[in-house]
Amino acid sequence: MSIPPVKEQLEIIERGTVEIVPREELVQKLEKSRITQTPLRVKLGCDPTRPDLHLGHSVILRKMRQFQDLGHHTILIIGDFTAMIGDPSGANKTRPALSRGEIIENGRSYFEQASKILDPDKTEIVYNSEWLAPMSFEDVIRLASHYTVARMIERDDFTKRYQNNDTISLHEFLYPLAQGQDSVHLKSDIELGGIDQKFNLLVGRHLQREFGQSPQICLMMPLLVGTDGTQKMSKSYDNYIGIDEKPEDMYGKALSIPDQLIYPYFELVTDMDHARLPEIRERAENDPRNAKHDLAWNITRMYHGSGKADAARAHFERTVVQKDVPDEMPEFTFSPDSGHGLLDVIRETGFVPSSSEARRLVTQGGVTLDGEKITDPRFRFETGTEGAFILKVGKRKYGKLVFRS
RNA sequence: GGGGAGGUACCGAAGCGGUCAAACGGGGCAGACUGUAAAUCUGUUGGCUAUGCCUUCACAGGUUCGAAUCCUGUCCUCCCCA
Numbered sequence: 001m002s003i004p005p006v007k008e009q010l011e012i013i014e015r016g017t018v019e020i021v022p023r024e025e026l027v028q029k030l031e032k033s034r035i036t037q038t039p040l041r042v043k044l045g046c047d048p049t050r051p052d053l054h055l056g057h058s059v060i061l062r063k064m065r066q067f068q069d070l071g072h073h074t075i076l077i078i079g080d081f082t083a084m085i086g087d088p089s090g091a092n093k094t095r096p097a098l099s100r101g102e103i104i105e106n107g108r109s110y111f112e113q114a115s116k117i118l119d120p121d122k123t124e125i126v127y128n129s130e131w132l133a134p135m136s137f138e139d140v141i142r143l144a145s146h147y148t149v150a151r152m153i154e155r156d157d158f159t160k161r162y163q164n165n166d167t168i169s170l171h172e173f174l175y176p177l178a179q180g181q182d183s184v185h186l187k188s189d190i191e192l193g194g195i196d197q198k199f200n201l202l203v204g205r206h207l208q209r210e211f212g213q214s215p216q217i218c219l220m221m222p223l224l225v226g227t228d229g230t231q232k233m234s235k236s237y238d239n240y241i242g243i244d245e246k247p248e249d250m251y252g253k254a255l256s257i258p259d260q261l262i263y264p265y266f267e268l269v270t271d272m273d274h275a276r277l278p279e280i281r282e283r284a285e286n287d288p289r290n291a292k293h294d295l296a297w298n299i300t301r302m303y304h305g306s307g308k309a310d311a312a313r314a315h316f317e318r319t320v321v322q323k324d325v326p327d328e329m330p331e332f333t334f335s336p337d338s339g340h341g342l343l344d345v346i347r348e349t350g351f352v353p354s355s356s357e358a359r360r361l362v363t364q365g366g367v368t369l370d371g372e373k374i375t376d377p378r379f380r381f382e383t384g385t386e387g388a389f390i391l392k393v394g395k396r397k398y399g400k401l402v403f404r405s
Numbered sequence: 406g407g408g409g410a411g412g413u414a415c416c417g418a419a420g421c422g423g424u425c426a427a428a429c430g431g432g433g434c435a436g437a438c439u440g441u442a443a444a445u446c447u448g449u450u451g452g453c454u455a456u457g458c459c460u461u462c463a464c465a466g467g468u469u470c471g472a473a474u475c476c477u478g479u480c481c482u483c484c485c486c487a
Contacts (some may be wrong), residue, residue, distance in 0.1 A: 165483045256442040289440040366435045
């Protein structure tokens with residue numbers, strides 16, 4: 001497999017990036033690699049704390065894929081060892097450590113999902129416990145001596161937490177060092193990451209230099225803003241679109257983003273031809289409704305194919321725009337031999353976590369039965385009730401209630 | 406090691422003996438509206454066999470007719486000094 005000309009590569013590599021440190025060295029590395037026909041070693045670390053990948057992850061994974069397509073060597077590091085420490089970046093507090101079993105399982109699931117974006121045959125997978133776990137206390141102290149406290153506290157979230165008098169456990173300082181050690185061990189040429197990872201990536205660069213290696217290039221991608229339009233996409237903010245989600249949910253969630261996100265999403269998470277982006281930017285301004293539908297369709301298509309994307313669009317039109325009931329919904333069976341309180345029925349569908357919640361929804365007019373709003377929380381299906389009813393709870397939870405013995 | 410401050414619901418933060426299931430803000434949820442599951446406005450936000458009952462204010466005890474509020478012990482956090 002041959003490596004394309006540097007200029008061509010740069011154009012692809014720089015697409016969507018927020019920062020490349022330092023760009024000139026990247027050019028040099030690319031040139032050298034092309035002359036010697038030696039692929040560059042591109043590293044991406046993942047912290048397998050949450051097994052559900054979403055579009056936020058896809059931004060970086062897609063970049064990784066581009067390197068694969070350019071013929072470079074890509075390494076996905078499952079941070080099984082570092083996950084036990086708990087990564088402080090982003091969150092302004094200490095994350096809980098995970099058990100070994102959970103981490104292994106998460107790592108497996110991570111790769112499986114990432115394979116929707118990466119070429120699994122071209123992805124080398126490594127677990128960083130492989131080289132981090134055998135390190136002795138002496139090794140760790142040696143490693144730590146290559147970095148200073150002052151530089152460590154420079155890091156943005158440490159500074160903030162320190163100023164807020166929040167807890168910073170000492171072990172959190174070791175996380176960037178461990179990640180940097182990964183770069184040293186793997187002799188990486190390039191490390192990919194979100195812009196929030198900048199500090200960690202730079203530590204890797206620093207450590208490689210300390211150990212006499214050619215320091216890696218740090219390539220940072222922007223953080224994808226979540227569907228709420230304010231915070232970065234994250235499962236813990238519940239503003240994410242998972243790459244494993246059902247086509248209908250994917251489509252619907254994509255449509256719920258604020259208008260100003262239409263363009264960034266096209267740029268960062270779709271495979272839209274680069275040349276068409278200016279046109280799309282204009283359309284996002286002038287015809288947001290259709291632009292957003294296109295976006296939703298494209299995202300759904302990328303993960304489910306165009307047939308499913310068409311269906312998801314039709315589904316959306318029907319259920320949300322025309323407020324029709326969907327074709328398919330879960331069914332719940334009840335016996336007519338006894339009466340059933342509406343609140344209990346709602347709770348048994350699992351749509352709400354408690355009957356107090358069900359009561360609240362009913363009182364607020366959030367529950368309909370065969371299209372009719374029921375606002376009396378004492379409503380009952382009397383003994384002898386037969387037949388089926390369409391229950392709607394909240395904005396979009398539908399269930400079919402069947403009464404038969 | 407010494408001195409000081411503090412731990413309240415999903416988060417931030419009031420309350421400092423009864424009127425506290427606990428102000429206020431954020432977030433969530435619902436209703437109205439809408440091209441949208443956006444924005445905006447309104448309501449709501451511990452649980453239950455529900456106009457009453459039960460469990461919550463770090464944890465364990467205690468004082469009191471009555472405690473998130475007072476006392477004792479334990480755990481945890483932050484600040485200053487060493």
